Amino acid sequence: MNRTPAHVFRTTAAITLLALISACATQPPAPTEDRSIAEQVRAPAAEQARGLQVYPLRNPAVTELSEAALAAEQQGDLDQAALLLERALRIQPRDPELLQHMAEIRLERGEWEQAESFAARSFDVGPRVGEICQRNWRTMALARERLQRYDGAANARERLQSCQIEPPTRL
Amino acid sequence: MFDVVRHGQSSFSQQFGAWQRKASDQDHSGKPVIIAKGLLLHSTPAVPGTLSPVLRRLLIHTVLFLTGLSLGLGLPWVWWLDREAERRFAERQWTQDSRIYARPLELYVGRQLSLEDLILELERVGMRVGDPGRVGRFRQQGTRVDLHAPAFRFPDQDQAAQRLRIALAGGTIGSLEGPSGDSIALVRLPPAELGDLLPAGSDDRTLTRLADFPPLLVTGIQAVEDRQFRHHHGIDPRGLARAVWTNLCRGALVQGGSTITQQLVKNLFLSPDRSLIRKLNEAIMAISLERHFSKGEILEAYLNEVYLGQDGAQAIHGFGRASEYYFGLPVQALDVDQIALLIGMVRGASWYHPVRNPERARTRRDFVLGQFLDTGLIDTGQHDQLIARALDVATHRQRRQRPNAAFLELVARQLRRDYRDEDLRGTGLKIFTTLSPSAQHAAEQGLARGLNARERQANELQGAAILVEPSSGEIRALVGDREASRPGFNRALDARRSVGSVIKPFVYLLALAQPDRYTLVSPIIDGPIEVELPGQPTWQPRNYDDISHGEVALMDALANSYNQATVALGLEVGLPALYRLLGQLGIETGDEQHPSALLGAISLTPLQVAQLYQPLAAEGYSTPLRAITQVVDADNREIGRYPMRLRPIREEGALALLDYALRHAVTEGTAKGLPALLRDDPGVRGKTGTTNDRRDAWFVGYTRQWLGVVWTGRDDNAPAGVTGSATALPIWAEIANALPFSPQPSQWPESLEWFWIDWPQALLASEDCPNALAVPFIQGSHPTVLSDCFAPASTSSRSRGRRR
Numbered sequence: 022m023n024r025t026p027a028h029v030f031r032t033t034a035a036i037t038l039l040a041l042i043s044a045c046a047t048q049p050p051a052p053t054e055d056r057s058i059a060e061q062v063r064a065p066a067a068e069q070a071r072g073l074q075v076y077p078l079r080n081p082a083v084t085e086l087s088e089a090a091l092a093a094e095q096q097g098d099l100d101q102a103a104l105l106l107e108r109a110l111r112i113q114p115r116d117p118e119l120l121q122h123m124a125e126i127r128l129e130r131g132e133w134e135q136a137e138s139f140a141a142r143s144f145d146v147g148p149r150v151g152e153i154c155q156r157n158w159r160t161m162a163l164a165r166e167r168l169q170r171y172d173g174a175a176n177a178r179e180r181l182q183s184c185q186i187e188p189p190t191r192l
Numbered sequence: 193m194f195d196v197v198r199h200g201q202s203s204f205s206q207q208f209g210a211w212q213r214k215a216s217d218q219d220h221s222g223k224p225v226i227i228a229k230g231l232l233l234h235s236t237p238a239v240p241g242t243l244s245p246v247l248r249r250l251l252i253h254t255v256l257f258l259t260g261l262s263l264g265l266g267l268p269w270v271w272w273l274d275r276e277a278e279r280r281f282a283e284r285q286w287t288q289d290s291r292i293y294a295r296p297l298e299l300y301v302g303r304q305l306s307l308e309d310l311i312l313e314l315e316r317v318g319m320r321v322g323d324p325g326r327v328g329r330f331r332q333q334g335t336r337v338d339l340h341a342p343a344f345r346f347p348d349q350d351q352a353a354q355r356l357r358i359a360l361a362g363g364t365i366g367s368l369e370g371p372s373g374d375s376i377a378l379v380r381l382p383p384a385e386l387g388d389l390l391p392a393g394s395d396d397r398t399l400t401r402l403a404d405f406p407p408l409l410v411t412g413i414q415a416v417e418d419r420q421f422r423h424h425h426g427i428d429p430r431g432l433a434r435a436v437w438t439n440l441c442r443g444a445l446v447q448g449g450s451t452i453t454q455q456l457v458k459n460l461f462l463s464p465d466r467s468l469i470r471k472l473n474e475a476i477m478a479i480s481l482e483r484h485f486s487k488g489e490i491l492e493a494y495l496n497e498v499y500l501g502q503d504g505a506q507a508i509h510g511f512g513r514a515s516e517y518y519f520g521l522p523v524q525a526l527d528v529d530q531i532a533l534l535i536g537m538v539r540g541a542s543w544y545h546p547v548r549n550p551e552r553a554r555t556r557r558d559f560v561l562g563q564f565l566d567t568g569l570i571d572t573g574q575h576d577q578l579i580a581r582a583l584d585v586a587t588h589r590q591r592r593q594r595p596n597a598a599f600l601e602l603v604a605r606q607l608r609r610d611y612r613d614e615d616l617r618g619t620g621l622k623i624f625t626t627l628s629p630s631a632q633h634a635a636e637q638g639l640a641r642g643l644n645a646r647e648r649q650a651n652e653l654q655g656a657a658i659l660v661e662p663s664s665g666e667i668r669a670l671v672g673d674r675e676a677s678r679p680g681f682n683r684a685l686d687a688r689r690s691v692g693s694v695i696k697p698f699v700y701l702l703a704l705a706q707p708d709r710y711t712l713v714s715p716i717i718d719g720p721i722e723v724e725l726p727g728q729p730t731w732q733p734r735n736y737d738d739i740s741h742g743e744v745a746l747m748d749a750l751a752n753s754y755n756q757a758t759v760a761l762g763l764e765v766g767l768p769a770l771y772r773l774l775g776q777l778g779i780e781t782g783d784e785q786h787p788s789a790l791l792g793a794i795s796l797t798p799l800q801v802a803q804l805y806q807p808l809a810a811e812g813y814s815t816p817l818r819a820i821t822q823v824v825d826a827d828n829r830e831i832g833r834y835p836m837r838l839r840p841i842r843e844e845g846a847l848a849l850l851d852y853a854l855r856h857a858v859t860e861g862t863a864k865g866l867p868a869l870l871r872d873d874p875g876v877r878g879k880t881g882t883t884n885d886r887r888d889a890w891f892v893g894y895t896r897q898w899l900g901v902v903w904t905g906r907d908d909n910a911p912a913g914v915t916g917s918a919t920a921l922p923i924w925a926e927i928a929n930a931l932p933f934s935p936q937p938s939q940w941p942e943s944l945e946w947f948w949i950d951w952p953q954a955l956l957a958s959e960d961c962p963n964a965l966a967v968p969f970i971q972g973s974h975p976t977v978l979s980d981c982f983a984p985a986s987t988s989s990r991s992r993g994r995r996r
Contacts, residue, residue, distance in 0.1 A: 080301075104348055104833075111661075112298060134839075139838060142838055146939060
């Protein structure tokens with residue numbers, strides 16, 4: 022055994038593991054012009070919705086809840102929209118569309134960190150291409166800008182571009 | 193507070209009118225009777241002419257004096273009572289319990305649900321076997337369940353009572369239909385009531401507006417208790433006279449002469465003693481209430497105030513709560529015979545108690561049904577049919593059990609942290625929680641049965657179990673005692689016990705986060721190791737089996753839980769890093785840092801362990817464990833929300849590698865007994881933990897659907913003969929076998945690549961090598977030395993592939 026206690030307590034300086042993005046600080050409410058911030062995410066992605074799109078199979082129950090959430094959102098009742106989306110997420114916790122919708126609701130509420138987290142989770146479990154991928158990264162970019170993390174925002178904008186590429190071939 | 197006037201009145205007159213028409217033969221045109229004047233003037237007349245003038249004058253003076261005295265004292269007394277009655281009625285504050293609800297069961301086609309779980313959930317909601325034509329009943333035929341769900345006011349939606357037909361097929365809901373065969377996409381059952389927040393000894397009621405009571409209850413109570421209610425001014429001399437006459441004729445107290453208003457005054461303001469003075473006060477205050485408030489307001493108050501029995505130390509007031517307590521139904525859902533039973537109990541809630549004195553209660557109910565018939569509220573056919581019905585009381589609600597004691601304790605703590613005590617008590621809050629009654633049942637049963645089967649002597653061991661939905665952090669079940677309904681020490685929240693090897697994955701996570709130094713196949717030395725400690729004896733950790741295993745792959749060292757290898761690795765990544773990681777995951781540890789922490793010499797509660805593992809089970813997204821989702825007030829206005837919050841953990845690649853290694857522990861390591869114990873293995877990841885001298889046994893296992901933590905040991909922390917794999921793991925399996933599991937799709941992070949690895953030395957191989965195993969690596973960290981059997985054509989890596 023060629024180990025010696027010499028390594029004891031060697032400090033590993035640069036462990037950034039689990040540097041959680043931040044504590045749950047409360048956010049100031051969104052200014053009025055941010056009411057349509059979710060549209061900034063959706064509209065461009067919808068326009069560019071060409072190439073490969075991946076839409077997961079939807080349970081009708083989830084469809085009903087997500088449509089109700091959209092209706093509540095359009096009436097300006099973001100609380101109700103978030104509540105309905107949480108109900109839907111209890112049924113399909115890994116549905117990228119629901120997670121991204123929740124990210125956009127959080128964006129409208131000015132909860133930048135939560136918006137970024139939900140969009141990142143949506144990307145992780147999602148198709149990683151197509152319209153939803155664009156909305157994922159656009160949300161992250163917007164949220165990071167508001168959090169004044171401009172490098173991160175620039176990364177997200179860059180990453181957004183590769184949502185359009187052909188999907189990887191799977192073995 | 194409770195708004196009696198506006199909502200009550202219109203419907204009151206409608207409902208009253210209905211009864212009035214039916215009961216017109218009983219009608220009398222009531223004239224105002226000014227009793228107060230009569231009483232006061234009562235002493236003035238004297239009989240002249242028979243007494244001597246001196247005596248007569250004395251008598252007159254005495255009478256005048258007494259009149260003056262009674263006027264002088266009586267008038268202010270009446271004035272004061274009048275004012276008091278008005279003020280106290282206007283200012284009264286109903287106490288109403290704050291209720292805690294389980295998560296409502298969402299029904300939709302495709303939902304995993306066993307027949308047993310469905311029936312258990314229906315029963316917890318308060319429903320019973322019976323004709324589904326009646327609200328609150330269900331009938332099971334084979335795998336079909338026909339049910340009539342009661343109404344419930346969800347914070348986001350008023351849901352009416354509705355009939356549903358559920359057909360189960362292969363452990364899921366195959367079809368879900370409404371009464372006319374129309375298919376329904378999604379419906380919530382009302383949530384099961386778990387308990388309340390009010391301290392013992394207080395009043396409990398479910399406030400109900402007059403308009404929300406069933407019309408038959410509103411008219412029926414008048415038919416039985418006070419037929420002149422519409423007309424009298426607080427007291428009813430004719431009713432009193434009739435009561436006296438009836439009682440004399442029957443030779444027993446069968447009728448009371450008090451009006452509804454008098455009964456209300458007595459209940460609200462006066463002591464229960466039966467003195468003449470109190471009777472007088474009652475009459476004055478009743479007249480006063482009638483002067484100041486409408487009949488609707490008075491009747492509504494009466495229906496919410498009348499005493500209808502005892503639930504443990506809590507008094508049940510009003511028909512709203514009584515209906516929930518005795519029948520498990522909202523008052524609107526009551527049938528005629530149930531209404532009659534409750535109305536009968538007004539005369540004596542314990543004398544006519546349907547469980548303690550069923551025969552008396554039944555006689556009384558039938559008497560009330562007779563009164564309904566007399567007044568035309570029901571017809572003879574209905575009457576005869578109803579009389580034949582047995583008393584139909586929900587017996588499980590009779591005794592105040594606390595089957596969810598441990599979970600309710602967690603809810604109470606969280607509420608006390610976030611709200612002031614006075615805001616919580618008696619204000620009628622509705623607290624919606626995350627508990628799943630069927631999961632809770634599974635956890636309670638699994639723990640109790642598992643401990644019974646595995647202890648050396650009866651009742652030696654104790655335990656705790658927690659079930660969590662990983663991605664939302666919602667706590668589905670929490671058991672803090674092998675006898676779940678026993679109040680007291682809550683081990684799930686309060687037992688701080690050594691965690692043993694359950695800590696090891698976090699040591700390995702720190703290593704895997706440095707892909708340039710460590711991969712799953714990195715060789716680590718499992719050999720004798722000595723750690724010098726300032727001012728303390730040298731620490732020499734040993735393996736569980738006292739054997740050193742030499743050079744082993746990192747993932748095998750974790751799967752087999754080798755102590756010496758783990759200490760060697762932990763000293764490389766650094767003890768402070770481990771403490772920092774635990775802190776970031778929300779676990780408070782002391783200041784003192786000892787390398788034995790690398791082997792789990794850290795005391796944590798089962799709930800803290802669940803919190804630690806949550807991000808592992810949730811693919812790298814950390815969220816605080818939650819027991820409460822929403823708090824609303826008595827009018828369904830939201831006063832608190834606990835939304836889902838996510839925090840991504842940066843090193844998602846390392847987490848995915850760890851996930852792979854914890855699966856490896858189940859297929860090849862210390863938890864390899866698990867798959868055989870499971871009905872079918874949905875790909876559980878897990879870690880066992882056993883502490884020194886077998887004092888504590890842990891098993892933490894998870895899939896994307898469920899995270900479960902089981903701890904067992906002795907309360908006195910003595911050696912208990914338990915091990916993670918032989919005691920805690922089988923209990924975990926027993927619980928898991930009662931839960932719905934399904935294979936969940938999963939994706940590896942973008943940064944991972946798969947390679948075929950040859951053994952025993954980790955070399956790059958190809959698929960057809962005899963010992964080859966597909967192992968994930970963070971991009972660029974895979975071994976580059978080729979195995980002898982490497983065939984270039986058939987290799988090698990795939991990125992972002994689906995999990996096996």
